Amino acid sequence: MKIKILLVDDHAIVRCGIRSLIERNENLTVCGEAENLKEAYRMVIDLKPDIVLLDIKLPDGDGITGCREMLKLNSEIKIIILTAYAEDHIVIEAIKAGAGGYLLKNVESSRIIKAIIEVYNGAAYLDPSVTEGILKELKGKKEDISNLLTPRDVEILELISVGKTNKEIGEILFIAEKTVRNYVSKIMQKIGVNNRTEAAIFWNKQKSLK
Numbered sequence: 001m002k003i004k005i006l007l008v009d010d011h012a013i014v015r016c017g018i019r020s021l022i023e024r025n026e027n028l029t030v031c032g033e034a035e036n037l038k039e040a041y042r043m044v045i046d047l048k049p050d051i052v053l054l055d056i057k058l059p060d061g062d063g064i065t066g067c068r069e070m071l072k073l074n075s076e077i078k079i080i081i082l083t084a085y086a087e088d089h090i091v092i093e094a095i096k097a098g099a100g101g102y103l104l105k106n107v108e109s110s111r112i113i114k115a116i117i118e119v120y121n122g123a124a125y126l127d128p129s130v131t132e133g134i135l136k137e138l139k140g141k142k143e144d145i146s147n148l149l150t151p152r153d154v155e156i157l158e159l160i161s162v163g164k165t166n167k168e169i170g171e172i173l174f175i176a177e178k179t180v181r182n183y184v185s186k187i188m189q190k191i192g193v194n195n196r197t198e199a200a201i202f203w204n205k206q207k208s209l210k
Contacts, residue, residue: 003120004031006049008040008066009082010059014105018053018082021109028116036060037069044073051116054099056083056090064090067097078119082112091130095197101125122163124197148190156183161200 005022007015007030019030031047034040036059044052052070056063067079080101081094091102100119103112104127115125149157152173159169166180173180184196193199 002027002029003051003116004029004047004049005116006031006040006043006047006052007033008035008037008052008058008063009033009055010035010057014055018112021112022116025113028113037066040066041069041073044070044077048074049077051120052077052079053082053112053116054079056081056085056094064093064097067094067099071098080115080119080125086127086130088130091126095201096194098195098197100197102130103127104129118163122165124163124200126201149187152183153187153190156180157187157199157203160184160196161203163200 005028007018009015009018012035015033015035019033022028022030031049032043034043038060040052040054043049054063054066054070058066063081063083067081070077070079078100079098080103081091081099082103082105083090084105086104094102101115101124103115103125107127111127118125155173156169159172164172166184167177169175170177170180184199188194188199191199191202193202
């Protein structure tokens with residue numbers, strides 16, 4: 001089965017270029033295009049895309065609000081922000097809203113395909129040019145968390161950082177999926193993050209400091 005992608009951008013020429021790029025890959029297909037959030041919400045329900053490529057600035061709202069609303073409509077979809085805006089606070093708000101990836105429109109075409117596949121498989125993907133600002137934001141959190149995390153917490157964080165779902169983590173560690181959910185919730189409280197994407201970025205930062 002091909003990965004179904006919904007394009008949400010108010011510029012037809014941008015959508016055309018991205019569609020052309022995506023459909024060169026035999027594993028990907030564009031299932032729909034929307035030029036505003038109203039159209040996008042309807043398509044999320046009707047077309048059930050796997051991935052939404054979403055711009056930040058749209059005629060009837062912003063992509064951060066759109067991200068939250070789309071995930072309410074379908075919690076299974078994955079959202080990648082594809083925009084011209086690189087401000088740190090926008091990137092951080094997008095991640096907090098549930099975006100699994102953040103790309104700038106001047107990114108190499110190969111990175112767009114890579115991001116789609118990685119986010120589809122559960123990993124987080126950030127444009128290298130915006131990563132530094134995110135890491136600075138997370139640096140305010142505890143640098144040494146060895147006294148906060150148990151060995152099991154570390155195992156789970158490592159699996160989250162490579163995109164594993166709760167079900168997959170349970171199968172790998174031989175524990176119930178419900179138990180994994182409880183662990184993940186407590187881990188997020190310990191390290192002060194709001195979702196799995198932030199947790200993955202935080203853990204990768206911790207590993208880079210060692």
